[in-house]
Amino acid sequence: MQTPTSAQSIDAAPKRTISTTLAGIDWRRYVIYIGFVVVFIFFAILLGNQGFLSATNLLNILRQTSTIMVIAVGMTYVISAAEIDLSVGSIAGLSSVVTAMSISAFGVVPGIAAGLVVGVVVGGINGTLVSLLGIPSFLVTLGMLGVAVGTAQWITNSAPQPILSDAFNNMFGSGNIGPVPSLVIWAAVFVAAGALVLSRTKFGRQVLATGGNRKAADFTGINTKRIKFTVLLLSGVVASIAGMLYAGRLQSGRFQWGDGDELSAIAAVILGGTSLFGGSGTVIGTMFGALLIGLINNGLVLAGLDSSQQQIVRGAIIILAVALARRK
Amino acid sequence: MNATVNAVEMRGISKSFNGVTVLTDVDFDVRSGEVHALAGGNGAGKSTLMKIMQGVYQPNSGEILVEGEVVKITSIQAAKTAGIGMVFQEFSLVPSLTVAQNIFLNAESLNRAGLINDSEARRRAREIFADMEVEVDPRAEVARLGTAYWQLTEIAKALAQNARVLIMDEPTASLAKHETEALFALIGRLKARGISIIYISHRMDEIYRIADRITVLRDGRKLFTEPLTEITPEQIIEGIVGKKIEGQLSYRVREAAESDTEPLLEVRGLSAGTRVKEVSFTLHAGEIIGLAGLMGSGRTELARALFGIDRIDSGEVLIRGKKARLSSPQRAINAGLALIPEDRRDQGLVLDHSVRDNLLLPLLGQIGNGPFLSAEKGKLLADSLIKQFAVKVDNPGRAVSLLSGGNQQKVVLAKWLGTNPDVLILDEPTAGVDIGTKSEILDRVRALADEGKGVIIISSEYPELLAISDRVLVVRDGSVIRDIPRNEIVDEEALQLVVQGV
Numbered sequence: 019m020q021t022p023t024s025a026q027s028i029d030a031a032p033k034r035t036i037s038t039t040l041a042g043i044d045w046r047r048y049v050i051y052i053g054f055v056v057v058f059i060f061f062a063i064l065l066g067n068q069g070f071l072s073a074t075n076l077l078n079i080l081r082q083t084s085t086i087m088v089i090a091v092g093m094t095y096v097i098s099a100a101e102i103d104l105s106v107g108s109i110a111g112l113s114s115v116v117t118a119m120s121i122s123a124f125g126v127v128p129g130i131a132a133g134l135v136v137g138v139v140v141g142g143i144n145g146t147l148v149s150l151l152g153i154p155s156f157l158v159t160l161g162m163l164g165v166a167v168g169t170a171q172w173i174t175n176s177a178p179q180p181i182l183s184d185a186f187n188n189m190f191g192s193g194n195i196g197p198v199p200s201l202v203i204w205a206a207v208f209v210a211a212g213a214l215v216l217s218r219t220k221f222g223r224q225v226l227a228t229g230g231n232r233k234a235a236d237f238t239g240i241n242t243k244r245i246k247f248t249v250l251l252l253s254g255v256v257a258s259i260a261g262m263l264y265a266g267r268l269q270s271g272r273f274q275w276g277d278g279d280e281l282s283a284i285a286a287v288i289l290g291g292t293s294l295f296g297g298s299g300t301v302i303g304t305m306f307g308a309l310l311i312g313l314i315n316n317g318l319v320l321a322g323l324d325s326s327q328q329q330i331v332r333g334a335i336i337i338l339a340v341a342l343a344r345r346k
Numbered sequence: 347m348n349a350t351v352n353a354v355e356m357r358g359i360s361k362s363f364n365g366v367t368v369l370t371d372v373d374f375d376v377r378s379g380e381v382h383a384l385a386g387g388n389g390a391g392k393s394t395l396m397k398i399m400q401g402v403y404q405p406n407s408g409e410i411l412v413e414g415e416v417v418k419i420t421s422i423q424a425a426k427t428a429g430i431g432m433v434f435q436e437f438s439l440v441p442s443l444t445v446a447q448n449i450f451l452n453a454e455s456l457n458r459a460g461l462i463n464d465s466e467a468r469r470r471a472r473e474i475f476a477d478m479e480v481e482v483d484p485r486a487e488v489a490r491l492g493t494a495y496w497q498l499t500e501i502a503k504a505l506a507q508n509a510r511v512l513i514m515d516e517p518t519a520s521l522a523k524h525e526t527e528a529l530f531a532l533i534g535r536l537k538a539r540g541i542s543i544i545y546i547s548h549r550m551d552e553i554y555r556i557a558d559r560i561t562v563l564r565d566g567r568k569l570f571t572e573p574l575t576e577i578t579p580e581q582i583i584e585g586i587v588g589k590k591i592e593g594q595l596s597y598r599v600r601e602a603a604e605s606d607t608e609p610l611l612e613v614r615g616l617s618a619g620t621r622v623k624e625v626s627f628t629l630h631a632g633e634i635i636g637l638a639g640l641m642g643s644g645r646t647e648l649a650r651a652l653f654g655i656d657r658i659d660s661g662e663v664l665i666r667g668k669k670a671r672l673s674s675p676q677r678a679i680n681a682g683l684a685l686i687p688e689d690r691r692d693q694g695l696v697l698d699h700s701v702r703d704n705l706l707l708p709l710l711g712q713i714g715n716g717p718f719l720s721a722e723k724g725k726l727l728a729d730s731l732i733k734q735f736a737v738k739v740d741n742p743g744r745a746v747s748l749l750s751g752g753n754q755q756k757v758v759l760a761k762w763l764g765t766n767p768d769v770l771i772l773d774e775p776t777a778g779v780d781i782g783t784k785s786e787i788l789d790r791v792r793a794l795a796d797e798g799k800g801v802i803i804i805s806s807e808y809p810e811l812l813a814i815s816d817r818v819l820v821v822r823d824g825s826v827i828r829d830i831p832r833n834e835i836v837d838e839e840a841l842q843l844v845v846q847g848v
């Protein structure tokens with residue numbers, strides 16, 4: 019063997035491994051889509067007779083997933099920036115009651131504004147504590163989960179707050195535009211805007227860079243503290259809108275609305291292929307993650323499983339999907 | 347480009363961290379189109395000086411001039427605007443983004459709608475790489491690329507921002523021989539374009555090959571700046587170390603290990619994964635074996651398999667004649683093995699923990715006080731290790747991440763040598779370590795062998811390998827192709843030829 023040949027073969031080695039690993043790994047990114055299609059076909063065959071494929075049922079799935087999907091879009095940003103937000107469910111609950119109470123006291127527009135203020139305040143506090151004081155978001159938002167839901171329960175004395183404004187209810191969640199439920203439109207708007215901003219704007223790129231390697235992002239001149247603050251603020255605001263969607267759909271505000279949504283949203287985000295450790299995220303993936311969860315919930319109900327069985331199967335499917343999609 | 351105007355000049359720079367002075371009144375200047383080497387012992391302040399130029403730290407006093415004008419470099423962004431780019435000792439790319447996305451991170455080109463135009467970024471990245479005359483795929487995700495490509499991406503990133511001055515902090519530390527050659531060729535081309543390069547390195551041969559002038563720092567002060575044509579390596583080394591060292595990297599014939607006794611370690615037909623194939627060799631007590639081979643030849647993988655990190659597929663390992671099951675590092679440690687890994691930040695240290703805690707981690711058994719750990723004993727033991735290895739640290743209770751690169755490496759070494767293993771495997775033990783300490787480390791290793799321990803050492807630096815090994819195993823494609831006693835290797839070149847397979 020001559021020197022030049024051996025040198026060349028070394029040169030080629032890294033390239034070869036790059037392309038082979040790419041080929042070997044890339045499909046994992048599409049696990050969510052593959053999984054979605056497989057589960058869909060599975061239910062279509064198995065539950066075709068129980069009306070799984072009927073337009074009403076499919077629309078139902080969409081409607082039921084919409085709120086989680088909206089929350090999960092915000093969560094995608096948080097997780098992409100290598101943070102977590104456990105308070106989204108209770109922000110939704112708090113926003114639903116604050117909106118409902120303000121509507122009956124002051125009218126629709128002040129009501130909506132009050133709901134948004136809930137998101138800005140809670141999200142802003144989360145963001146400030148995490149980015150300025152450096153407290154882990156897991157702890158901050160875990161604490162905030164309790165604070166927000168406690169506040170909601172306290173100011174309402176645990177009582178549901180009815181919303182009598184048809185305008186509000188129609189706009190947020192109860193109405194239809196043509197054949198399409200307004201809830202679904204809300205979700206579609208959030209997904210489209212979220213996907214565009216994360217993948218195609220400077221802000222989105224900065225979020226990914228902050229989550230991927232904070233030090234590198236800092237050294238590149240990105241204000242990573244601001245990014246961390248902003249994603250938590252955004253997530254709070256998005257959650258407060260989700261709370262109004264609950265309020266509109268159920269025509270009332272109640273502290274339990276959104277209870278446990280943080281976990282469904284996180285599951286949707288991770289199922290969708292966003293890295294739990296930050297740095298890579300996709301909103302479209304998140305949408306399919308949420309749809310997959312909705313699909314499974316719906317299918318299990320149609321299949322006649324009781325709620326305890328549903329929980330077991332749902333949990334197992336989520337673990338399986340994440341295991342398949344995991345990157346190593 | 348005016349020959350009398352310096353591309354960058356630093357005047358009277360001083361810096362201290364929490365009252366500990368790191369730099370004192372340092373002057374430093376770089377001309378346009380010059381390669382300027384910056385040398386000094388571990389912790390001398392090289393990286394800190396460059397981080398000040400780069401806007402990462404603010405100096406306590408002193409000023410910086412770019413092209414003759416005083417500029418305030420208050421942030422990394424300001425340094426970039428002034429045309430200063432850095433290739434960091436620890437890389438500063440986002441692994442989950444692509445090469446092109448990294449190059450234009452935070453400087454993305456936008457289309458009319460204000461959205462990022464990634465295809466434009468790819469096109470421009472391709473242009474930059476073409477200018478550099480290297481081949482890198484702008485679409486590749488950085489996490490999947492090897493170190494050499496990371497570095498090229500970093501250089502491209504700096505060039506994309508029109509850097510006139512490039513700072514390279516130990517750029518060859520993790521490069522293979524041919525990658526180093528490619529980097530040197532690239533440096534030559536950049537220089538021809540009038541770009542200045544500040545080159546930090548502990549390797550004398552590299553400095554002489556590519557640098558025009560050298561500045562030596564010692565204990566945070568500038569010792570001298572000289573053209574390399576007017577200074578000898580001995581003078582430089584003396585400047586760095588502060589004293590003359592003689593014959594530091596030469597082989598010392600040691601008492602031959604008794605090859606007729608039972609070997610300490612015997613490896614028979616060991617295969618693991620795709621990178622270790624049918625490896626057999628023996629190691630006797632008191633013997634030092636060097637593993638020579640190109641980057642990627644499987645030396646690190648062999649070490650990992652022996653230490654129980656990678657699964658052994660076939661073959662067996664005998665320790666003092668008894669079959670050993672090395673299925674986990676825990677078992678390997680119990681069997682008397684120790685591995686000092688290649689990548690210290692990743693595998694060798696808990697970066698957020700204190701220097702002391704890191705040193706004591708494998709030694710917790712020795713500092714017991716009944717069921718509890720004795721803080722007193724721990725302190726004493728850690729202090730003695732710090733002294734033995736000349737770790738430059740003013741407070742062992744502070745996080746190890748605050749140490750200079752070379753001092754972190756010393757902590758890793760001290761940590762494992764403290765465990766008193768029978769068989770010690772060292773993977774590139776002196777990467778990033780200064781010249782004075784390098785010879786001290788080699789002396790320590792020799793002393794351990796003299797005590798009857800067996801040593802396996804992996805090194806890409808041939809002078810070091812030849813200085814320490816009693817036998818050299820040449821590894822290629824995962825197999826040991828030659829087993830040569832030290833006295834049969836004439837010199838570095840002879841070994842290099844064998845490694846390359848001529």
Ligand SMILES: Nc1ncnc2c1ncn2[C@@H]1O[C@H](COP(=O)(O)OP(=O)(O)OP(=O)(O)O)[C@@H](O)[C@H]1O
Nearest residue numbers: 363368388389390391392393394749750751752753
């Ligand atoms: N952020 C920091 N806080 C406290 N001390 C620091 C910090 N950064 C560096 N130091 C100290 O400053 C000194 C100089 O470190 P520096 O990294 O500049 O050395 P160096 O010359 O680059 O060494 P090496 O050759 O080992 O890379 C060291 O003693 C280090 O512990």
Ligand SMILES: [Mg+2]
Nearest residue numbers: 392393750751
């Ligand atoms: Mg350094």
